[in-house]
Amino acid sequence: MRWSEAALLAAAISLPSMAQAPAAPAARFVVVLDAAHGGDDTGGHSGNWTEKAFTLALSVRLRSLLQARGIEVVTTREQDETLAAEQRDAIANHAQAQACLSLHASLSGSGVHLFVSSLAPVQPARFVPWKTAQATAVARSLGLAGVLNSALGQAGLNVTLGRTALPVVDSMTCPAVAVEVAPDPGSGVTATESLNDAGYQAKVAQALAGALLEWRQDGLGESVHDVSRKGARAP
Amino acid sequence: MIPRYQTVLFFVLLAASIIMGAVLWQLRDRAEQRRLQAQASTPTQAPQVAPAVQATLMVANDVDDSMQERIFSLPLPPSENARARAILGKLLDLYAAPGATHPVEGGSSAIAQVFLKPVNVSATGGARGRRAANAAAAPEMAVVNLTSAFAASHPSGIETESLTVLSICATLHANLPQVTEVRFLVDGQERLTLAGHADLTRTYLTAEAAPTAVVGAAP
Numbered sequence: 298m299r300w301s302e303a304a305l306l307a308a309a310i311s312l313p314s315m316a317q318a319p320a321a322p323a324a325r326f327v328v329v330l331d332a333a334h335g336g337d338d339t340g341g342h343s344g345n346w347t348e349k350a351f352t353l354a355l356s357v358r359l360r361s362l363l364q365a366r367g368i369e370v371v372t373t374r375e376q377d378e379t380l381a382a383e384q385r386d387a388i389a390n391h392a393q394a395q396a397c398l399s400l401h402a403s404l405s406g407s408g409v410h411l412f413v414s415s416l417a418p419v420q421p422a423r424f425v426p427w428k429t430a431q432a433t434a435v436a437r438s439l440g441l442a443g444v445l446n447s448a449l450g451q452a453g454l455n456v457t458l459g460r461t462a463l464p465v466v467d468s469m470t471c472p473a474v475a476v477e478v479a480p481d482p483g484s485g486v487t488a489t490e491s492l493n494d495a496g497y498q499a500k501v502a503q504a505l506a507g508a509l510l511e512w513r514q515d516g517l518g519e520s521v522h523d524v525s526r527k528g529a530r531a532p
Numbered sequence: 533m534i535p536r537y538q539t540v541l542f543f544v545l546l547a548a549s550i551i552m553g554a555v556l557w558q559l560r561d562r563a564e565q566r567r568l569q570a571q572a573s574t575p576t577q578a579p580q581v582a583p584a585v586q587a588t589l590m591v592a593n594d595v596d597d598s599m600q601e602r603i604f605s606l607p608l609p610p611s612e613n614a615r616a617r618a619i620l621g622k623l624l625d626l627y628a629a630p631g632a633t634h635p636v637e638g639g640s641s642a643i644a645q646v647f648l649k650p651v652n653v654s655a656t657g658g659a660r661g662r663r664a665a666n667a668a669a670a671p672e673m674a675v676v677n678l679t680s681a682f683a684a685s686h687p688s689g690i691e692t693e694s695l696t697v698l699s700i701c702a703t704l705h706a707n708l709p710q711v712t713e714v715r716f717l718v719d720g721q722e723r724l725t726l727a728g729h730a731d732l733t734r735t736y737l738t739a740e741a742a743p744t745a746v747v748g749a750a751p
């Protein structure tokens with residue numbers, strides 16, 4: 298459903314379930330890491346391997362790499378706990394981040410799968426419907442996916458880029474990409490062995506961290522209102 | 533000594549029973565004949581005997597998150613619901629075959645039913661059947677009822693689950709162009725996700741399931 302400006306305004310007054318779009322672009326650079334699943338929701342699993350444990354480990358690894366480079370990181374979970382999509386989105390949207398990564402893993406496919414919301418882009422407004430809040434950031438999310446894609450590709454990883462409807466990502470107001478890590482096609486081991494390989498995990502995390510550094514340097518995470526300040530900060 | 537009228541009554545009743553027995557026997561025979569004749573004249577349910585028709589399958593590939601168009605000649609039943617089910621069954625048979633580009637267990641038995649119904653008709657509308665008959669090219673929604681065994685054994689992941697959902701949508705649209713919307717049920721019930729990721733609560737638009745743009749659903 299497309300919302301006209303008038304309908305959006307009316308809805309903003311009447312509906313309580315609204316996400317407030319970031320009012321002013323933040324000067325700081327914040328990255329939100331959402332380790333998908335957790336607690337009762339194991340995600341994918343096979344034998345001893347669970348997606349929820351993998352995503353948490355990747356989130357912790359990536360947080361360390363980013364913090365070491367002076368990037369402020371907000372994580373949706375630091376332990377094995379059940380979190381609703383709304384809780385994850387509340388954390389992410391409160392952080393007013395310049396990049397949000399929803400981390401997943403799958404035993405199917407190969408390499409790293411990147412997904413951007415399939416919502417059609419809309420102009421940023423003061424109030425946006427919670428369920429489709431990502432529509433205001435989709436253009437920047439596609440930009441972020443492009444930077445992640447080239448960094449992962451340069452690291453020798455097989456990358457696929459797609460668009461899909463994921464409730465957690467669709468309600469984020471930040472540039473957001475779902476990152477699904479699949480087994481390394483060239484590893485010659487089983488899918489779980491490949492995902493359990495610390496070397497492979499480090500390679501993926503380092504490529505993601507490198508991409509987020511580039512995203513910060515290029516000032517691409519900032520919203521359209523902030524573009525004028527980009528020149529002053531870029532080297 | 534048995535009274536005469538009782539003897540007469542006995543023979544009359546005996547004769548009546550024999551006649552009734554004979555009539556019943558004949559009626560049973562006739563009913564059996566009618567049943568056999570009806571069976572011979574109605575189209576058979578077995579797809580093997582149905583005429584072969586070209587069907588377009590949009591076959592998913594996990595390696596590059598894509599769909600490839602493949603044409604098959606399939607014996608398809610005339611009813612649209614049964615036809616849609618048979619085509620999707622073939623698609624899932626490909627996914628269950630060894631060396632599949634999008635490996636998923638289950639095969640054709642994973643599709644319990646497919647129902648086609650006109651789009652934008654309220655659930656309480658009484659003229660559904662008549663409207664469907666009148667408007668052959670009117671947009672239709674396909675309701676695909678999957679088995680819980682299929683959902684339980686489906687690999688978990690954003691890419692693999694999206695590809696199953698989108699290839700079903702794209703395959704339906706390729707063969708039944710009037711199908712513009714698709715909804716999924718599992719064992720007749722609404723379900724949150726296929727295997728933890730692909731949203732099954734929403735209505736998927738087949739126009740957005742094109743092979744060149746692997747994208748999702750209506751907001």
Ligand SMILES: [Zn+2]
Binds near residue numbers: 348
């Ligand atoms: Zn996941």
